[in-house]
Amino acid sequence: MSNAADQLGHIRPWRHIERRKSRQIRVGSVAVGGDAPISVQSMTNTPTADAAATLEQIRQLEEAGADIVRVSCPDEESTAAFRTIARESRVPLVADIHFHYRRGIEAAEAGAACLRINPGNIGSRDRVREVIQAARDHGCSMRIGVNAGSLERELLEKYGEPCPDAMVESALNHARILQDEDFHEFKISVKASDPFLTVAAYQQLADAIDCPLHLGVTEAGPLRTGTIKSAIGLGSMLWAGIGDTIRVSLAADPVEEIKVGFDILKSLGLRHRGVNIIACPSCARQGFNVIETVGVLEERLAHITTPMSLSIIGCVVNGPGEALYTDVGFTGGGKGAGMVYLAGKMTHKQDNAGMVEHIVELVEKKAAELDAERAGAAQAAE
Ligand code: SF4
Numbered sequence: 001m002s003n004a005a006d007q008l009g010h011i012r013p014w015r016h017i018e019r020r021k022s023r024q025i026r027v028g029s030v031a032v033g034g035d036a037p038i039s040v041q042s043m044t045n046t047p048t049a050d051a052a053a054t055l056e057q058i059r060q061l062e063e064a065g066a067d068i069v070r071v072s073c074p075d076e077e078s079t080a081a082f083r084t085i086a087r088e089s090r091v092p093l094v095a096d097i098h099f100h101y102r103r104g105i106e107a108a109e110a111g112a113a114c115l116r117i118n119p120g121n122i123g124s125r126d127r128v129r130e131v132i133q134a135a136r137d138h139g140c141s142m143r144i145g146v147n148a149g150s151l152e153r154e155l156l157e158k159y160g161e162p163c164p165d166a167m168v169e170s171a172l173n174h175a176r177i178l179q180d181e182d183f184h185e186f187k188i189s190v191k192a193s194d195p196f197l198t199v200a201a202y203q204q205l206a207d208a209i210d211c212p213l214h215l216g217v218t219e220a221g222p223l224r225t226g227t228i229k230s231a232i233g234l235g236s237m238l239w240a241g242i243g244d245t246i247r248v249s250l251a252a253d254p255v256e257e258i259k260v261g262f263d264i265l266k267s268l269g270l271r272h273r274g275v276n277i278i279a280c281p282s283c284a285r286q287g288f289n290v291i292e293t294v295g296v297l298e299e300r301l302a303h304i305t306t307p308m309s310l311s312i313i314g315c316v317v318n319g320p321g322e323a324l325y326t327d328v329g330f331t332g333g334g335k336g337a338g339m340v341y342l343a344g345k346m347t348h349k350q351d352n353a354g355m356v357e358h359i360v361e362l363v364e365k366k367a368a369e370l371d372a373e374r375a376g377a378a379q380a381a382e
Helices: 004-011 051-064 076-088 101-109 125-137 153-159 164-180 195-208 223-239 254-267 290-300 319-323 355-381
Strands: 025-027 030-032 039-043 068-072 093-096 114-116 141-147 186-191 245-247 275-279 308-313 328-332 337-342 345-351
Touching (some): 025 141, 039 254, 051 068, 051 076, 068 076, 076 093, 076 101, 093 101, 101 125, 153 164, 186 195, 195 223, 245 254, 275 290, 290 308, 290 355, 308 319, 319 328, 319 337, 328 355, 337 355
Parallel strands (some): 039 068, 114 141, 141 186, 275 308, 308 328
Antiparallel strands (some): 025 030, 337 345
16 A cells, blocks of 8 residues: 555554444445445535536536435426436436425436435325335435434424434334335435534434444535534544445535545545645744645645645644655745655755645656556456
8 A cells, every 4th residue: 555644544553443334235336335435425406407507516526526416306397307417427316305205206217326215204105115116126225314303293292302312213213114115225314403413313323223324414504614513523423433425514515515525534534535635734934835835736636536645844843744644745944945755755855936836746646656556456456
């Protein structure tokens, strides 16, 4: 393995996360649960009936790295457009259905890889059976999505308010309906906007059932606060080994949800995509403008998908130490120049003026090397 941070993960036991053993299901081409990588999802917010606009947003999400995308199907016009959207999408799609069992059947027929549907909310047992049959016929899995804001009236009366017990009971009631029909290709989410409630509900659910869990803190809020809330909620569950697929819910561009989702997984060493930039906050000792440089580098390196690390540190106080564990490093050193490190070793001096271009070149070169190494290893394994 070439990434120094990855190597550390294997020899430092305190970095190890033991994932809960869930059974595996499929969302189209993406495996969810078991030992499958934790997938990152988002949801379109265009009118689904506008297939072109929805597809354009799906493309943006695909480019940002989305593994799965959810699309709402509130009416027949939407499920009709869903057929075109599913045909053109490169990532598997989850059709979001509320109450209308016909929309579920239509979406399965139109190419949905998964239905987000609560079987207890779609009416009679016959209707449930029809939806399950459509899912079976079209290789569709399901997600039961319990939300603290829309719990069943009986459960609210029984428990007095949304609480972990009520959310888990709701989830298990829906799950039982599917299990009674011998349908086991489902995952569950129990989301709340309060991270405490969310985490407690997932912890309880994780012990009660072995299906994969879709994590999310729902309606987390705008970009900054929503990201923090999600990082705390999702981060603590993932750290405890809970979670097989994640969706960060932000009142922001859905592309941001994918970026934040990957950043949470990257911070926990659970998944790597793109350049993990380690940078100091900077202070009077900085040998160059760290904040401005990191901003530019983040943009210039956004196209790299190869997992690798880069340290950009203002001075020698922390620069050499951080560079030890990164693929490429730069440490400011005064007199308008700094030192470049490759795989932890100091290799040469570089003027601050040409530093951004030089670092971009080095990172691109390293990414190409790592890709070639990985391709070679995959070929050898075959
Ligand atoms: S590494 Fe140097 S420049 Fe960066 S914050 Fe620390 S002391 Fe300041």
